Amino acid sequence: MRLLRILADGRFHSGEALGAELGISRSAVAKRLQQLEESQGIKLFAVRGKGYCLDGGLSLLDPQRLQAQLPGVRLLVEDTLASTNSTAMQCCRNPDPPCAVLTECQTAGRGRRGRQWVSPYAQNLYVSRILRVDQPTTQLEAPSLVVGLAVIHALRQQGIADCALKWPNDILVGGRKIGGILLELTGDPADSCHVVIGIGINVNMQQAVIDQAWTSMREQLGKVVDRTVLAVDLLRCLDQLLLRHREAGFAPLRAEWEAAHAWQGREVCLSGGREPVYGRVLGVSADGALRLQVAGEEQVFTGGELSLRLHDDS
Ligand code: BTN
Numbered sequence: 001m002r003l004l005r006i007l008a009d010g011r012f013h014s015g016e017a018l019g020a021e022l023g024i025s026r027s028a029v030a031k032r033l034q035q036l037e038e039s040q041g042i043k044l045f046a047v048r049g050k051g052y053c054l055d056g057g058l059s060l061l062d063p064q065r066l067q068a069q070l071p072g073v074r075l076l077v078e079d080t081l082a083s084t085n086s087t088a089m090q091c092c093r094n095p096d097p098p099c100a101v102l103t104e105c106q107t108a109g110r111g112r113r114g115r116q117w118v119s120p121y122a123q124n125l126y127v128s129r130i131l132r133v134d135q136p137t138t139q140l141e142a143p144s145l146v147v148g149l150a151v152i153h154a155l156r157q158q159g160i161a162d163c164a165l166k167w168p169n170d171i172l173v174g175g176r177k178i179g180g181i182l183l184e185l186t187g188d189p190a191d192s193c194h195v196v197i198g199i200g201i202n203v204n205m206q207q208a209v210i211d212q213a214w215t216s217m218r219e220q221l222g223k224v225v226d227r228t229v230l231a232v233d234l235l236r237c238l239d240q241l242l243l244r245h246r247e248a249g250f251a252p253l254r255a256e257w258e259a260a261h262a263w264q265g266r267e268v269c270l271s272g273g274r275e276p277v278y279g280r281v282l283g284v285s286a287d288g289a290l291r292l293q294v295a296g297e298e299q300v301f302t303g304g305e306l307s308l309r310l311h312d313d314s
Contacts, residue, residue, distance in 0.1 A: 063077040111182060
């Protein structure tokens with residue numbers, strides 16, 4: 001990824017200069033750049049006599065700026081990880097784990113329901129917040145909804161006003177996915193354990209093959225977003241809302257969550273359980289379960305494997 005770090009400034013660099021920097025030939029530079037274009041979904045300009053330039057440059061994470069803006073939060077910032085959630089889970093075995101793990105790219109980013117999370121270099125945000133939980137818990141529904149609200153707050157601060165949530169915790173803009181959340185528990189749920197809150201946000205990504213409709217902050221705002229500023233906003237919003245949740249529970253946040261729910265009142269199909277369930281979204285319960293009106297009666301649903309889609313155009 002050294003080539004990408006050099007090209008991050010968005011200026012032209014000659015193949016010769018890049019080769020000298022890395023100790024490889026010009027043709028080896030051309031080959032590596034072609035591979036990076038394919039694997040990282042980046043757009044490179046190659047101009048005879050000028051060299052190579054990355055369209056819009058890259059907004060790299062700035063660990064010093066991050067730490068200065070988040071003085072109480074011990075950070076682990078890496079260049080490449082398999083998954084920030086995996087690293088965070090491993091860190092929880094240490095007596096004094098960091099509070100949050102961030103990386104420029106993930107080689108095995110994980111989504112919900114065993115899916116892959118596309119994580120190209122220095123384009124999106126990949127962060128895992130580690131929380132120690134001293135009360136016995138296996139209930140992650142309400143915390144995961146609170147995390148969704150925190151992401152919405154951070155996106156609004158950045159100028160994305162019309163972002164919305166889809167139960168349990170997809171982040172959408174105009175029906176397309178801009179972010180996702182994966183909560184994982186590690187340790188003994190009956191004793192002291194840790195919750196790892198993984199958050200992925202599509203920030204500056206312009207092209208990717210993803211099997212569902214997606215968008216990015218760059219597409220919505222029409223400009224490259226500073227990933228360091230976003231990470232600071234996100235971690236601050238997250239800690240504020242988690243504190244409110246710890247002090248007063250989910251009930252006071254419930255109305256706000258429902259107001260942000262893209263599919264409130266819509267006819268949906270809930271899948272991932274034994275059978276698909278068709279119903280109308282009533283909202284969420286005080287502990288974060290989904291409330292559906294099914295055949296004239298209210299039913300509640302929980303479970304990390306459940307997933308909603310619109311039944312038809314209601
Ligand atoms: C989803 O919507 O399916 C959840 C996506 C969660 C992706 C984030 S990126 C940071 C963290 N590390 C991972 O491997 N996954 C989460």
